[in-house]
Amino acid sequence: MPALPPHLLTCPVCTRALQDVGRTLACEHGHRFDAARQGYVNLLTGKGSPFEGDTAEMVEAREAFLGSGHYAPLRESVVAAAVQGAGAPAVALDAGAGTGYYLEGLAAAVPGLFPVALDISKIALRRAARRLPGGVSIVWDVWRPLPLADSSVDVLLNVFAPRNVGEFVRVLAPGGRLVVVTPRPGHLAGLEEVGPLLSVPAQKADDVRAAFHGALVETRREDLDYTMTLPRDLARSALVMGPAAHHPGAAGTTTPDGQRAPVEVAARFTVQVLALAGRAGGVEGCGTLPADGTDG
Numbered sequence: 001m002p003a004l005p006p007h008l009l010t011c012p013v014c015t016r017a018l019q020d021v022g023r024t025l026a027c028e029h030g031h032r033f034d035a036a037r038q039g040y041v042n043l044l045t046g047k048g049s050p051f052e053g054d055t056a057e058m059v060e061a062r063e064a065f066l067g068s069g070h071y072a073p074l075r076e077s078v079v080a081a082a083v084q085g086a087g088a089p090a091v092a093l094d095a096g097a098g099t100g101y102y103l104e105g106l107a108a109a110v111p112g113l114f115p116v117a118l119d120i121s122k123i124a125l126r127r128a129a130r131r132l133p134g135g136v137s138i139v140w141d142v143w144r145p146l147p148l149a150d151s152s153v154d155v156l157l158n159v160f161a162p163r164n165v166g167e168f169v170r171v172l173a174p175g176g177r178l179v180v181v182t183p184r185p186g187h188l189a190g191l192e193e194v195g196p197l198l199s200v201p202a203q204k205a206d207d208v209r210a211a212f213h214g215a216l217v218e219t220r221r222e223d224l225d226y227t228m229t230l231p232r233d234l235a236r237s238a239l240v241m242g243p244a245a246h247h248p249g250a251a252g253t254t255t256p257d258g259q260r261a262p263v264e265v266a267a268r269f270t271v272q273v274l275a276l277a278g279r280a281g282g283v284e285g286c287g288t289l290p291a292d293g294t295d296g
Contacts, residue, residue: 040126054098054124093157098124100128103131119139145167158179178212230263
């Protein structure tokens with residue numbers, strides 16, 4: 001496990017600072033959390049979390065799809081949004097990191113960056129830990145208070161994931177920024193040939209801006225649209241890797257060999273950047289902001 005930046009992670013039991021001791025995170029009160037053989041650390045205590053993480057099938061599908069490069073334009077846009085402004089970020093948090101695909105891109109672009117990947121899925125974090133050997137991958141429920149110190153994060157990524165508004169604001173450092181990716185109506189149109197899709201509500205980006213009103217201000221918004229030509233196996237992976245996998249019919253339909261032409265699929269995203277609203281330091285009073293929803 002790489003050396004932690006001082007005063008970055010906090011103990012989920014007593015909130016004291018966690019230090020790395022070999023393959024263990026420990027606080028001064030003696031609470032210890034050992035790294036799993038696969039490299040991640042589970043900080044959840046008690047009964048864990050009631051929320052369902054990505055399954056092995058979803059993770060395998062996501063790895064196959066992301067490895068094909070079809071979301072590379074999105075990752076490039078996320079990285080560009082994260083590094084905008086003065087000074088290179090020192091700490092980046094991906095809340096809902098999954099397999100670490102987007103955080104890996106940012107770490108490659110910023111030498112010396114310390115990446116922190118949070119996700120509820122141990123299966124996904126096995127992949128993230130391999131992608132992010134210079135950081136830490138933590139099993140955590142994003143709806144809980146985050147195990148990070150106040151004002152400790154320079155860039156916070158939130159890609160198709162839940163948004164804990166008050167906690168995101170609390171951990172952002174002065175001058176820090178939040179990068180949010182949401183789908184737009186028509187995203188993944190064309191996959192109906194493979195299986196049922198979930199609908200995407202309109203104005204999700206406006207909902208994000210409204211959720212952070214009074215704490216963060218939107219400084220940038222980009223709509224990203226392109227068409228993907230997906231072989232049938234990747235089209236099924238695109239369907240199974242997301243929230244549609246939890247619904248009936250997500251396995252897709254069987255296609256006769258003579259009808260297995262590639263599928264034209266729309267990619268439609270919004271990438272937003274939000275920054276602290278006129279706060280020269282600290283985020284006192286923001287802990288009571290409501291939690292926002294999830295994109296899946």
